[in-house]
Amino acid sequence: MKIQNAFRLGLFGGLGVLVAVVIGAGIGNLATILTYVGAALFLALGVDPAVSFLARHKVPRSLAIVIVLAVILGVFAGFIFAIIPVIADQVGALIQQVPDLVATLTDQTAVQQWWNSTIPWLDYEKVVQGIEDFFTDNLQAITTGVLSTALTIASGVFGGLIVLILMLYFVASLGSIKRALYQLVPASKREKFIDISEQISTSVGRYVIGQVALGLCNGVLTFLFLTVLGWILQNQIEYSALLAFIAFLFSLVPLVGTITGSIIITLLVWVFDGPPAVFVVGIWYLVYMQIEAYVLSPNIMNRAVKVPGVVVVIAALAGGTLLGILGALVAIPVAASILLIVKQVIIPRQNEL
Template sequence: MDWSQVTFKKIRGLIVFTMVLLVGLWKFDIVLDALVFIWGIVFPFVLGGAIAFIINVPMSFLESKIFGKDKERRSAAKNKIARPLSLIVTIALVIGVIVLVMFVLVPQLAETFSNLGQSIAAFIPKMQEWVKEFTNNPDIMAWVNQLEFDPDKMIQWGVDFLGNGAGNMMNTTLSAAMSIVSGFATFFIAFSFACYILVQKEKLHVQVRKIIFAFIPKRKAEAGLEVCSLTYKTFSSFLTGQCVEAVILGSMFVVSMTLLRMPYALLIGIIIAFTALIPIFGGFIGCILGFFLIFMVNPKQALIFVVLFLILQQIEGNLIYPHVVGGSVGLPSIWVLAAVTIGGNLMGIVGMLIFIPIVSVIYTLFREIVYLELKKHRIKKVTAHTVEEYTEEEVEKMQEAFKREHAND
């Protein structure tokens, strides 16, 4: 190998990279506009990939349960209809859930919000009396006495916001209509692309592998595909686990609050189910909102609700969640907290959701690297006070196993 030629290629690549970077920084506004334009083009396909990833989890489950996991044992007719039928059933289930929310839960929530307005109106005089009993501060008393709840004013405020605020954000009705049409068109393209990915996922998988092995060295390609596989398994396990946990926790609150005759059982159950999708902190956000809603009706029941929340959280976290999800994400609690904190600071709620599987993948890969480095240094086990090394016989066995594994490379 001509080492001078290799060095020249590296230097040339470094020079080209530096020039591109300098031009990009010099014309940063143009580069940013170009990136925004490109993102607008590829966004429907990125959204379609995200939809396909989410739908693939229940679709794969239904396909394996209805038609079996082993495709080779299926007949040709079953293999032909298995994927489309599973996709249709999955989409039907999603639409069924949406319809259920629209026609069953929405009327009940409307009634709950109607009662909530009456509760707020009745709670304000009670709060004013409590404040008068505990303080004589004129500033606080003046502020409290100004509090009032007028449903007509609230409705008028909503109308003014929709008429003025929305009008300022979208200058004309035509632009609003165009935005809606554009949104539907984007979603239609994304959904169609997602369906194509799901129906042809094996074929696409093979094509992507061919491209990767055609342009990337075999060792690097295998390592990259292993990382992708680990990432997919981690994200799908986390997505499934969070959704199952949210449904179970919300259902437990609805049932238990109904049995205890607490107000707003359905509304609080739904709030806790949605907030539980946010790891660690989500359930406590639902608890605060639930406590506030119940407190305006009955302060004693609000305290009982807090106790109920703590009990159900312990049952869910220590008994139900480990059996439903297990250690599929494989991330210690301290790193889960770190991932949620960093993700929340960088990307808000979305960051909280996606940073746990991302950190889990990084943690798993780094752990494997650490174990490999320990083996290279012939270290078998490390404890708080001792370091145990491999014997010469164990080292020879590992070397022979490595040679057999890579004999055909």
Template sequence: MSQALMPAPESPSGRGPVRVSFTVRTVLLVTAIVGLVAAFVYIKEAVMTLFLALFAAFVLEPVVRLMMRKTHLGRGAAATILVLSLTALAVVAAFVVVAPLADTFRDFVNALPQIVDDISNNTKVTSWLNSHSAAPETVQANIKQIAEDIGNALGGLLGIIVSGFSLVLSLVTAIFLTLFLMIDLPRLVGAVDSLLDPRGSDRWGRMTEQIITAVSRTMLGNIAISIICGTLYGLSAWALGTPFPVVMGVIAGLLDLIPMVGATISGVILVLATLTQGITPAVIMLIIVLVYQQVENYLLQPTILGKAADVSGFFVIFSVMVFGALLGVIGAIIAVPIIASIQIVTRELTAERRSRMAELREVADAPTVAATETL
């Protein structure tokens, strides 16, 4: 049912007033969209928890399948053992590794002003920097405030982790949600498949397998590469006398999870920290960083990741920016698997059209080829 306003008579100039017509369907559609957006904002945290749990289930799916093949366990048992093992490992790591690292990080933050003093008081470093920029004075003038801000942020974060009951509840919810999704994943995929015709079923099967492979291999491969990066940078920092080598290795490993830019940022931090030991150690660290980045880009990533995330550099940067803005650091880390999944879906949905367009181009090019051969 709609009510369209009759157009008004045109004015002598030939231009009548603009009339806008709204149908009941349009009003209802706009209301529904606004309601969905408002509901999403209200339940945003729950939606994000569900999304991350689904993402984790995709990442761990190949591991569950491997456990089922090797141990002949059922899906429920294999998924439960895997999730409980990872949870126990995380708890042990939190007590054995994270707690001492938190103290080390606090010492590192408190020592930042002294590190900058050491860099500034180094005659060779100071003369070289002064000949190129006025950075030492700027950094020295602001480093105390920066250190205080970082310390306050770190202290607040530690306080939330220790006393935040809601955080613990969210983690437990996410763990069990991931477990149930892993157990029911084939059933959920089959439920969607039952609604499709044979051709759509084949396409759905291809898409799900490719998405699971892309997400799992990309994330597990990135974690493995980040461990290699953090270990190498940490050992290099220790060998060159860089302050807080363990912290430097952890920072490098975490930042290396961020595609494209993470390794560069961690390398800059390491080189700047190594300046406390002089120009020569900093140059050596710079060489190590540059060589490792080439090895990672041209050896580790093609070998470990393969073609799981065959995404162009432009879309990698774009996805990191967009998902980083939406989900923070976690969004930047999972950006490439998400954009790879979108690429897989788009490729499958447009496969038939691309095939038809290729045939049309071949037909269009045939007369030209025949005329060329005649000549």
């Protein structure tokens, strides 16, 4: 349609901009939901190879889905029940120490004597006055920060449950979702589209399995190492199962996950057990990170997704900047998918010109 009148042209242009703004605002409001859906679909593609493996071994697909989902839910429940006793134990210990802590803090004479004998170069009265002034001036900000942190944790737990539920639905209906998507492609291009889509979904599934395998290696080796270290030192390492779970969880994040988890575990060992255990654990993780970077990760991930190392680093950094942890997780399979499309679609077309 050709518009001759300048006013009409401006009106239609303004309406187009307004519609674009409304659509953008709607997508922004749905960003959290879209993130949940993307994470659930990503995990479902990672679970699908296990279902397909059982189906290839003459297990009915419906039964294979039930078996895989039961294993996932069992592992998830096991982790939850492993963490809850630790948290309850720590809270109980803290509650038992509260009366003594309150009595010590209210006894200003004892606190001042300890202060003067330990750090006599700092004036006790000035420090106390400074602390009181700080809390008085920043009481609202501190309260807001605490509430915000609590809400963030609650939102994260709720989001994790939503992703888990969506993943269960996606795994159960992944075949029908693919068939419906394939029907939207023109018949002349459908075969090529199906071939590339299956390669992409297989690549994503292998990547998820490879990343979980790296996490399991870190978690199992951490648990065995801490157990053996406790025997050698004749002093059991506190909460070795929880520390192993932390190692597994952080190893799922590419590039920075292992080093972040290692630092956290070393600090927790320092708090719970102190030296010499903390020094041994620190050395262990320095050695393990080298083994994972140069032995485990190349051998596992090269079989999952064939992506150059430079692309892996750039994709993980870009994904983490845009979408945080989720972006870092999905960045590498997305990069692998883009490279696959470039090799099998764009380059052949360029060669035909």
